[in-house]
Amino acid sequence: MIENRGMFTLDAAEAYLAAEPDLQVEALSDRLYTVSDGTIRTVFVAADTGTIAFDTFGTPGRARAYRRAIEAAVPGKPVHTIIYSHDHLDHAGFADDLAPQAEIIADDLCARVVKARGAQGQLQPTRVLSGPAHDLSIDGVSFRLLNPGPTHGSGNLAAWFEDEKVLFSSDTILANARYGFMPDYHFRNFVPFMRGFLELDWERFVPGRYELTDRAGFERGCDFIEAVMTECQNAFQSFVPIWLYEPMQAYVGDALRERFGDLDGFDGHIGQMAIRVVHHYLMGGWGLEDTPEPRALLADEVPL
């Protein structure tokens, strides 16, 4: 196989990995842009001499398409910095195809997971951040990176652009209800951590998928997740067979349709969300990430 393969083992994945779709770019200010392939979304910033790209998209082809989109939007400013929003390959798996010489910034835990994974195409961060908040100034651009604690994936960093009044947080709150089975979400502290971002001054929210929303849409997204968590507990204690899709979809969907049924994707996704969330209460959360004072088990096993 010619392409970086991430976690794929089948040679038949070559065409999927190589495909280079057109990406849609939208300017959020004179230097901040958002870009999407129709599902995954991220942001990039035109700095004084180059570009700061958040994430890479999820295949080598999409990473190259991302680079081309940046070149078209901000010609003459090659990507010199990549910031991983979190460790997942569908967002940050292919720096090797986006800008192999770039400095890569990531959270400490994200960097450890990336190292342990060793996925082909996902480059190791060159600058590792520890702690909840970091004010960065890179090539004339200032912004703050925030890791309130486990939300989704490992070492998930949000970016706050104070001048633009924009918040970017990948695969956390969405502008719709298209959460699927909520892969690798950490529910114990998710909503309070996300609501913490409302203490900052911003007006537009850029999620890691689908469309943008505003502050009210973000707050409603927090309300929605919180309501799903409550109704899943009610379903459990009402003897709903929590391991079955249809009864969980019916119970939680009926309970929440009046408040949230207008969210795009509600009927197709509420059953998936309910199956996942109710198991948080059945099992007690997953790992130390899902505890009142979260941390990561075995992180020391992966030295940086």
Added chain:
Amino acid sequence: MSQENQAPEHSCSEHMGIFTIPGELPLQGAYRDMCYEPVRGNIWTASEGIYRTIFLEGRSSVIAFDTFGTPGTARAYAGAMNRVFPRKPIETIVYSHEHLDHTGYASDLAPEARIIAHEYADAVVKGRQSDGQKPADEVWSGERTGYEIDGCSFELIYPGPTHGDGNVAAYFPQHKTLFMVDTVADGAGYTTLMDWHLTHYVPVMKRFLSLDWDLFVPGHFWALSRQRFIEILDYWDRLSEFAQKAIIDGVDPHDWDGLNRYTDEHLGPLYRNEFRYGEYAAMNLYRYMQEHLTGGWGIEGNLKPDLSPL
């Protein structure tokens, strides 16, 4: 009761795990009939129909593995053991792993019993502070340790990350019996394989094939032969390839209807008759698709374990 998990207005009279909603939480105290039967030697097994565990007859006491997943089922489990061995109290509880649905209610099963757990499981138990789940009194580390308790001999084995944290098997070489929870069970896997560490799951589980056993007692449903254990692992291996093909074929893992159609078309001819196929095969496929799309989850999902024979 953990302050962290106690809503101010809470009036539940039972241990409440990590529930945060107010009220009595009727499921917590609900009684479930418990079935039990001898396995081999001093090994017995108990089940309420879905969950399964084992207990051991000692000279003067009973060694219980796990607690079941609510206060009511924990009490039913204690009642079952007391019925079988009325003069032998539960003096030891061994945690298979840390999830509440298997080990959440030692406080209701036998609050005075000595609890044994792997250090990884105990770290999560301590961190979780779940109401009713007790931390271990004896923590062990590493890959293998032998126990001789009240005339019962067994070995605990941590093969590497599989499901949950600190998930250990109990090996009874004298009875050629292996017990392990939430790893291999008959038929399609459970929902979306909650908290499974898939990247190295199959090779880690295959390490057990280096041991001499012919009966496997899982944490759900019924016991399996060694051959069936191998066939189930083969299902997971093949699912990994099916998941890659599904991504290549453009299936959206979040499109529930499309995912079910694809599953039925591609997995159905091979696995349609498997136990719980209709309920879970699409969810199984979804989880493996995510593994290839996102990479393994967290440190546990990416560590490269020792895969040498046990």
